[in-house]
Amino acid sequence: MQENYNKIRLLTEEENYFEALSLVENLLTEYKNDDMLWYLRGNIFKKQEKWKQAIDSYTEAISLNPKNPATTMRRICIDILNFYDKTMYNP
Numbered sequence: 001m002q003e004n005y006n007k008i009r010l011l012t013e014e015e016n017y018f019e020a021l022s023l024v025e026n027l028l029t030e031y032k033n034d035d036m037l038w039y040l041r042g043n044i045f046k047k048q049e050k051w052k053q054a055i056d057s058y059t060e061a062i063s064l065n066p067k068n069p070a071t072t073m074r075r076i077c078i079d080i081l082n083f084y085d086k087t088m089y090n091p
Contacts, residue, residue, distance in 0.1 A: 001034070008040045012047060020044050035064035042070055051077055 004027060011020035024041045031037060042057030055077050061070035 012044050035061045035068045039070045
């Protein structure tokens, strides 16, 4: 499975999100309880700034394994969404 994880990471780094997501989704049909697949799925969505899908994927990873790095990534996504800078808006 480590080879699949590495391939998904590489595809994500290369910004080949369609292929990375296809691979994750195919693997999840067989390994739906694999927390690392859910984490990698969240990373794909995060890179695309699809925040809801990223948070949902990270939440699933955390529910399967509370020690998954998705815990930190989910918090980062929420912090990004909660960021508000009044100087960026013209009144």
